[in-house]
Amino acid sequence: MQNILEIEGLTKTYAGGFTALAGVDLAIRKGEIFALLGPNGAGKTTLIGAVCGLVRPGSGTIRAFGEDMGRHWRTLRRRIGLVPQELSTDMFETVLATVNYSRGLFGLAPDAAKVEDVLRALSLWDKRHESLRALSGGMKRRVLIAKALAHDPELLFLDEPTAGVDVELRRDMWRQIAALRDRGTTIILTTHYIEEAEEMADRVGIIQAGTIRVVEETRTIMAHLGRTEAHFTLGYPLAEVPEALAAFPVQLAEDGRELVYRGGDGAGQGKAQVAALAKAMVLAGVEFTAINMRESSLEEIFVTLLDSPAGQGEAA
Numbered sequence: 001m002q003n004i005l006e007i008e009g010l011t012k013t014y015a016g017g018f019t020a021l022a023g024v025d026l027a028i029r030k031g032e033i034f035a036l037l038g039p040n041g042a043g044k045t046t047l048i049g050a051v052c053g054l055v056r057p058g059s060g061t062i063r064a065f066g067e068d069m070g071r072h073w074r075t076l077r078r079r080i081g082l083v084p085q086e087l088s089t090d091m092f093e094t095v096l097a098t099v100n101y102s103r104g105l106f107g108l109a110p111d112a113a114k115v116e117d118v119l120r121a122l123s124l125w126d127k128r129h130e131s132l133r134a135l136s137g138g139m140k141r142r143v144l145i146a147k148a149l150a151h152d153p154e155l156l157f158l159d160e161p162t163a164g165v166d167v168e169l170r171r172d173m174w175r176q177i178a179a180l181r182d183r184g185t186t187i188i189l190t191t192h193y194i195e196e197a198e199e200m201a202d203r204v205g206i207i208q209a210g211t212i213r214v215v216e217e218t219r220t221i222m223a224h225l226g227r228t229e230a231h232f233t234l235g236y237p238l239a240e241v242p243e244a245l246a247a248f249p250v251q252l253a254e255d256g257r258e259l260v261y262r263g264g265d266g267a268g269q270g271k272a273q274v275a276a277l278a279k280a281m282v283l284a285g286v287e288f289t290a291i292n293m294r295e296s297s298l299e300e301i302f303v304t305l306l307d308s309p310a311g312q313g314e315a316a
Protein backbone atom coordinates (compact mmCIF):
# COMPACT_ATOMS: atom_id res chain seq x y z
CA MET A 1 0.00 0.00 0.00
CA GLN A 2 1.13 3.51 -0.82
CA ASN A 3 2.43 5.73 1.98
CA ILE A 4 1.07 9.28 2.04
CA LEU A 5 3.49 10.44 4.74
CA GLU A 6 6.94 9.16 5.67
CA ILE A 7 8.82 10.54 8.63
CA GLU A 8 12.37 9.45 9.35
CA GLY A 9 14.65 10.28 12.25
CA LEU A 10 12.70 13.39 13.20
CA THR A 11 14.01 15.25 16.24
CA LYS A 12 13.01 18.40 18.06
CA THR A 13 14.73 19.99 21.02
CA TYR A 14 13.03 23.15 22.29
CA ALA A 15 15.02 26.28 23.11
CA GLY A 16 15.09 25.44 26.83
CA GLY A 17 16.90 22.18 26.00
CA PHE A 18 13.93 19.83 26.31
CA THR A 19 13.88 17.07 23.70
CA ALA A 20 10.26 16.59 22.65
CA LEU A 21 10.99 14.35 19.62
CA ALA A 22 13.87 11.92 19.96
CA GLY A 23 14.05 10.41 16.46
CA VAL A 24 10.57 9.63 15.20
CA ASP A 25 10.09 7.11 12.37
CA LEU A 26 6.55 6.78 11.09
CA ALA A 27 4.82 5.86 7.84
CA ILE A 28 1.16 6.65 7.22
CA ARG A 29 -0.77 4.75 4.57
CA LYS A 30 -2.98 6.51 2.08
CA GLY A 31 -6.64 6.34 3.07
CA GLU A 32 -6.24 5.17 6.64
CA ILE A 33 -7.26 6.64 9.96
CA PHE A 34 -4.18 6.55 12.14
CA ALA A 35 -4.44 7.27 15.86
CA LEU A 36 -1.41 8.61 17.66
CA LEU A 37 -1.93 7.66 21.27
CA GLY A 38 0.22 8.91 24.11
CA PRO A 39 0.23 10.52 27.53
CA ASN A 40 0.56 14.27 28.20
CA GLY A 41 3.82 15.68 26.97
CA ALA A 42 4.70 12.63 24.84
CA GLY A 43 5.31 14.78 21.76
CA LYS A 44 2.06 14.39 19.80
CA THR A 45 1.43 18.08 19.20
CA THR A 46 5.10 18.70 18.46
CA LEU A 47 5.08 15.97 15.83
CA ILE A 48 2.00 17.40 14.14
CA GLY A 49 3.51 20.86 14.38
CA ALA A 50 6.68 19.69 12.65
CA VAL A 51 4.72 18.31 9.69
CA CYS A 52 2.45 21.36 9.48
CA GLY A 53 5.20 23.93 9.79
CA LEU A 54 4.41 25.25 13.26
CA VAL A 55 7.52 23.73 14.81
CA ARG A 56 10.95 23.77 13.21
CA PRO A 57 12.41 20.28 13.52
CA GLY A 58 16.03 19.62 14.46
CA SER A 59 16.97 16.82 12.10
CA GLY A 60 15.23 14.14 10.06
CA THR A 61 13.13 14.07 6.92
CA ILE A 62 9.44 14.37 6.18
CA ARG A 63 8.10 13.14 2.86
CA ALA A 64 4.49 13.80 1.95
CA PHE A 65 2.77 12.49 -1.19
CA GLY A 66 6.10 10.96 -2.16
CA GLU A 67 8.04 14.24 -2.10
CA ASP A 68 10.41 15.91 0.34
CA MET A 69 8.56 18.57 2.34
CA GLY A 70 11.76 20.50 2.93
CA ARG A 71 12.11 21.05 -0.80
CA HIS A 72 8.52 21.47 -1.93
CA TRP A 73 7.07 23.08 1.17
CA ARG A 74 4.43 25.39 -0.26
CA THR A 75 2.85 23.00 -2.71
CA LEU A 76 2.84 20.06 -0.32
CA ARG A 77 1.63 21.98 2.74
CA ARG A 78 -1.41 23.11 0.77
CA ARG A 79 -2.50 19.49 0.54
CA ILE A 80 -2.43 19.03 4.33
CA GLY A 81 -5.12 20.19 6.76
CA LEU A 82 -4.77 20.76 10.49
CA VAL A 83 -7.50 20.87 13.10
CA PRO A 84 -5.78 22.32 16.16
CA GLN A 85 -6.96 21.90 19.72
CA GLU A 86 -8.41 25.38 19.98
CA LEU A 87 -9.73 28.23 17.87
CA SER A 88 -7.25 31.04 17.59
CA THR A 89 -9.30 33.31 15.34
CA ASP A 90 -11.14 36.51 16.08
CA MET A 91 -14.22 35.44 18.00
CA PHE A 92 -16.29 38.29 16.54
CA GLU A 93 -15.89 36.94 13.03
CA THR A 94 -18.71 34.97 11.42
CA VAL A 95 -18.49 31.27 10.65
CA LEU A 96 -18.56 31.94 6.91
CA ALA A 97 -15.84 34.62 7.05
CA THR A 98 -13.45 32.51 9.08
CA VAL A 99 -13.81 29.48 6.81
CA ASN A 100 -13.36 31.64 3.69
CA TYR A 101 -10.27 33.18 5.28
CA SER A 102 -8.72 29.76 5.91
CA ARG A 103 -9.03 28.97 2.22
CA GLY A 104 -7.39 32.24 1.34
CA LEU A 105 -4.44 31.44 3.61
CA PHE A 106 -3.39 28.78 1.15
CA GLY A 107 -3.55 31.18 -1.73
CA LEU A 108 -6.70 29.59 -3.13
CA ALA A 109 -9.36 31.61 -4.91
CA PRO A 110 -12.72 31.98 -3.16
CA ASP A 111 -15.04 29.07 -3.93
CA ALA A 112 -18.52 29.65 -2.54
CA ALA A 113 -19.78 26.24 -3.63
CA LYS A 114 -16.91 24.42 -1.96
CA VAL A 115 -17.32 26.34 1.31
CA GLU A 116 -21.07 25.75 1.26
CA ASP A 117 -20.45 22.05 0.75
CA VAL A 118 -18.08 21.92 3.76
CA LEU A 119 -20.43 23.90 6.00
CA ARG A 120 -23.42 21.78 5.05
CA ALA A 121 -21.49 18.55 5.64
CA LEU A 122 -20.73 19.74 9.18
CA SER A 123 -24.26 21.03 9.81
CA LEU A 124 -22.94 24.59 10.07
CA TRP A 125 -24.71 26.12 7.09
CA ASP A 126 -27.58 27.50 9.19
CA LYS A 127 -25.05 29.13 11.52
CA ARG A 128 -22.94 30.70 8.79
CA HIS A 129 -23.82 34.29 9.72
CA GLU A 130 -23.34 33.83 13.45
CA SER A 131 -20.22 35.06 15.18
CA LEU A 132 -17.92 32.42 16.63
CA ARG A 133 -18.37 33.55 20.22
CA ALA A 134 -22.11 32.80 19.98
CA LEU A 135 -21.50 29.14 19.17
CA SER A 136 -21.55 26.22 21.59
CA GLY A 137 -18.30 24.35 22.29
CA GLY A 138 -19.33 21.56 19.94
CA MET A 139 -20.11 23.98 17.12
CA LYS A 140 -16.76 25.72 17.61
CA ARG A 141 -15.05 22.39 17.14
CA ARG A 142 -16.94 21.88 13.92
CA VAL A 143 -15.80 25.30 12.74
CA LEU A 144 -12.22 24.17 13.36
CA ILE A 145 -12.81 21.18 11.13
CA ALA A 146 -14.52 23.32 8.49
CA LYS A 147 -11.51 25.66 8.44
CA ALA A 148 -9.19 22.73 7.92
CA LEU A 149 -11.36 21.32 5.13
CA ALA A 150 -11.82 24.58 3.25
CA HIS A 151 -8.79 23.92 1.09
CA ASP A 152 -9.72 20.29 0.46
CA PRO A 153 -6.73 18.58 2.10
CA GLU A 154 -5.83 15.00 1.19
CA LEU A 155 -4.16 14.48 4.56
CA LEU A 156 -5.84 15.80 7.69
CA PHE A 157 -4.43 16.09 11.20
CA LEU A 158 -6.80 16.30 14.12
CA ASP A 159 -5.12 17.23 17.39
CA GLU A 160 -7.20 15.74 20.19
CA PRO A 161 -10.49 16.31 18.40
CA THR A 162 -12.65 15.26 21.33
CA ALA A 163 -10.64 16.38 24.37
CA GLY A 164 -13.05 17.50 27.06
CA VAL A 165 -16.26 17.03 25.07
CA ASP A 166 -19.24 15.03 26.30
CA VAL A 167 -19.96 11.50 25.15
CA GLU A 168 -22.71 12.46 22.71
CA LEU A 169 -20.59 15.07 20.97
CA ARG A 170 -17.66 12.66 20.88
CA ARG A 171 -19.76 10.11 19.00
CA ASP A 172 -20.90 12.83 16.64
CA MET A 173 -17.28 13.83 15.96
CA TRP A 174 -16.39 10.20 15.33
CA ARG A 175 -19.14 10.00 12.72
CA GLN A 176 -17.89 13.18 11.05
CA ILE A 177 -14.34 11.86 10.95
CA ALA A 178 -15.43 8.50 9.54
CA ALA A 179 -17.39 10.34 6.83
CA LEU A 180 -14.25 12.25 5.85
CA ARG A 181 -12.31 9.04 5.54
CA ASP A 182 -15.07 7.59 3.39
CA ARG A 183 -14.61 10.58 1.08
CA GLY A 184 -10.97 9.60 0.66
CA THR A 185 -9.17 11.80 3.19
CA THR A 186 -6.29 10.23 5.10
CA ILE A 187 -6.60 11.10 8.78
CA ILE A 188 -4.11 11.26 11.61
CA LEU A 189 -5.59 12.02 14.98
CA THR A 190 -3.99 12.33 18.39
CA THR A 191 -5.79 11.24 21.49
CA HIS A 192 -5.47 10.31 25.14
CA TYR A 193 -8.53 8.11 24.89
CA ILE A 194 -7.98 4.44 24.18
CA GLU A 195 -11.66 4.06 23.24
CA GLU A 196 -11.27 6.76 20.63
CA ALA A 197 -8.36 4.97 19.00
CA GLU A 198 -10.23 1.70 19.22
CA GLU A 199 -13.40 3.09 17.71
CA MET A 200 -11.89 5.14 14.91
CA ALA A 201 -8.50 3.95 13.84
CA ASP A 202 -7.30 1.41 11.33
CA ARG A 203 -3.88 1.52 12.97
CA VAL A 204 -2.57 2.88 16.23
CA GLY A 205 0.84 4.28 17.08
CA ILE A 206 1.94 4.77 20.65
CA ILE A 207 4.27 7.67 21.32
CA GLN A 208 6.10 8.02 24.60
CA ALA A 209 8.85 10.45 25.51
CA GLY A 210 9.30 11.57 21.92
CA THR A 211 9.66 8.11 20.39
CA ILE A 212 7.18 5.94 18.57
CA ARG A 213 7.15 2.77 20.63
CA VAL A 214 4.64 0.60 18.81
CA VAL A 215 2.69 0.75 15.55
CA GLU A 216 0.08 -1.94 14.97
CA GLU A 217 -3.28 -2.68 13.45
CA THR A 218 -5.88 -1.48 15.97
CA ARG A 219 -7.28 -4.95 16.59
CA THR A 220 -3.83 -6.38 17.26
CA ILE A 221 -2.79 -3.66 19.64
CA MET A 222 -6.06 -3.69 21.57
CA ALA A 223 -5.67 -7.41 22.22
CA HIS A 224 -2.38 -6.60 23.97
CA LEU A 225 -3.63 -3.71 26.05
CA GLY A 226 -4.14 -4.97 29.56
CA ARG A 227 -6.80 -2.62 30.81
CA THR A 228 -8.08 -4.28 33.96
CA GLU A 229 -6.34 -3.78 37.25
CA ALA A 230 -7.12 -5.58 40.52
CA HIS A 231 -5.40 -4.89 43.83
CA PHE A 232 -5.63 -7.74 46.36
CA THR A 233 -4.85 -6.61 49.91
CA LEU A 234 -3.07 -9.60 51.42
CA GLY A 235 -3.76 -11.03 54.87
CA TYR A 236 -0.01 -11.15 55.49
CA PRO A 237 2.97 -9.88 53.47
CA LEU A 238 4.61 -12.13 50.88
CA ALA A 239 8.27 -12.15 49.87
CA GLU A 240 7.53 -13.31 46.32
CA VAL A 241 4.66 -14.28 44.02
CA PRO A 242 3.68 -17.86 44.93
CA GLU A 243 4.44 -20.51 42.29
CA ALA A 244 0.74 -21.36 41.98
CA LEU A 245 0.03 -17.84 40.70
CA ALA A 246 2.96 -17.62 38.29
CA ALA A 247 0.71 -18.04 35.24
CA PHE A 248 -1.15 -14.78 36.05
CA PRO A 249 0.13 -11.29 35.18
CA VAL A 250 0.65 -10.30 38.81
CA GLN A 251 3.22 -8.39 40.81
CA LEU A 252 3.75 -7.66 44.48
CA ALA A 253 3.47 -4.09 45.73
CA GLU A 254 3.39 -2.18 49.01
CA ASP A 255 6.22 -4.24 50.53
CA GLY A 256 4.52 -7.50 49.67
CA ARG A 257 1.22 -6.46 51.24
CA GLU A 258 -0.61 -6.19 47.95
CA LEU A 259 -0.86 -8.43 44.93
CA VAL A 260 -1.56 -6.40 41.78
CA TYR A 261 -3.08 -7.89 38.63
CA ARG A 262 -2.81 -5.99 35.34
CA GLY A 263 -4.20 -7.66 32.26
CA GLY A 264 -7.28 -8.31 30.18
CA ASP A 265 -8.17 -7.16 26.71
CA GLY A 266 -10.96 -4.66 27.18
CA ALA A 267 -13.54 -7.28 26.21
CA GLY A 268 -14.23 -8.61 29.69
CA GLN A 269 -11.39 -11.11 29.69
CA GLY A 270 -9.71 -9.23 32.57
CA LYS A 271 -12.61 -9.63 34.96
CA ALA A 272 -12.89 -13.35 34.27
CA GLN A 273 -9.16 -13.73 34.83
CA VAL A 274 -9.36 -11.84 38.13
CA ALA A 275 -12.07 -14.27 39.25
CA ALA A 276 -9.84 -17.19 38.27
CA LEU A 277 -6.95 -15.57 40.10
CA ALA A 278 -9.02 -15.16 43.27
CA LYS A 279 -9.92 -18.83 43.12
CA ALA A 280 -6.28 -19.83 42.60
CA MET A 281 -5.30 -17.67 45.58
CA VAL A 282 -7.85 -19.40 47.81
CA LEU A 283 -6.66 -22.82 46.62
CA ALA A 284 -3.02 -21.85 47.23
CA GLY A 285 -3.86 -20.59 50.73
CA VAL A 286 -2.96 -16.98 49.92
CA GLU A 287 -5.23 -14.93 52.17
CA PHE A 288 -6.64 -11.62 51.05
CA THR A 289 -8.87 -9.17 52.87
CA ALA A 290 -10.00 -6.88 50.03
CA ILE A 291 -10.06 -6.56 46.24
CA ASN A 292 -10.05 -3.19 44.49
CA MET A 293 -10.70 -3.23 40.77
CA ARG A 294 -10.29 -0.38 38.32
CA GLU A 295 -9.41 0.46 34.74
CA SER A 296 -5.69 1.04 34.23
CA SER A 297 -4.56 4.51 33.21
CA LEU A 298 -2.84 4.99 29.89
CA GLU A 299 0.52 5.32 31.66
CA GLU A 300 0.10 2.01 33.45
CA ILE A 301 -1.03 0.31 30.27
CA PHE A 302 2.14 1.48 28.56
CA VAL A 303 4.21 -0.16 31.25
CA THR A 304 2.51 -3.53 30.70
CA LEU A 305 2.43 -3.16 26.93
CA LEU A 306 6.06 -2.17 26.57
CA ASP A 307 7.08 -5.08 28.76
CA SER A 308 5.11 -7.51 26.60
CA PRO A 309 6.26 -9.10 23.30
CA ALA A 310 3.94 -6.75 21.37
CA GLY A 311 5.92 -3.84 22.75
CA GLN A 312 9.15 -5.13 21.28
CA GLY A 313 7.93 -4.77 17.69
CA GLU A 314 9.45 -2.52 15.08
CA ALA A 315 8.00 0.95 14.92
CA ALA A 316 7.00 2.25 11.50
Ligand SMILES: Nc1ncnc2c1ncn2[C@@H]1O[C@H](COP(=O)(O)OP(=O)(O)OP(=O)(O)O)[C@@H](O)[C@H]1O
Binds near residue numbers: 014015016019040044
Ligand atom coordinates in the same frame (compact mmCIF):
# COMPACT_ATOMS: atom_id res chain seq x y z
N1 LIG B 1 7.42 25.82 22.80
C1 LIG B 1 7.90 24.95 23.68
N2 LIG B 1 9.02 25.21 24.40
C2 LIG B 1 9.51 24.32 25.28
N3 LIG B 1 8.97 23.11 25.51
C3 LIG B 1 7.86 22.79 24.84
C4 LIG B 1 7.26 23.68 23.88
N4 LIG B 1 6.18 23.06 23.36
C5 LIG B 1 6.10 21.86 23.97
N5 LIG B 1 7.12 21.69 24.84
C6 LIG B 1 7.35 20.49 25.66
O1 LIG B 1 7.55 19.38 24.81
C7 LIG B 1 6.91 18.23 25.35
C8 LIG B 1 5.98 17.63 24.33
O2 LIG B 1 4.87 18.50 24.15
P1 LIG B 1 3.69 18.16 23.17
O3 LIG B 1 2.71 19.27 23.28
O4 LIG B 1 4.22 17.81 21.85
O5 LIG B 1 3.10 16.85 23.85
P2 LIG B 1 1.69 16.16 23.62
O6 LIG B 1 1.97 14.72 23.48
O7 LIG B 1 0.96 16.82 22.53
O8 LIG B 1 1.00 16.47 25.00
P3 LIG B 1 -0.55 16.73 25.32
O9 LIG B 1 -1.19 15.42 25.22
O10 LIG B 1 -0.47 17.25 26.72
O11 LIG B 1 -1.05 17.75 24.34
C9 LIG B 1 6.22 18.66 26.63
O12 LIG B 1 7.04 18.30 27.71
C10 LIG B 1 6.14 20.16 26.50
O13 LIG B 1 6.23 20.79 27.75
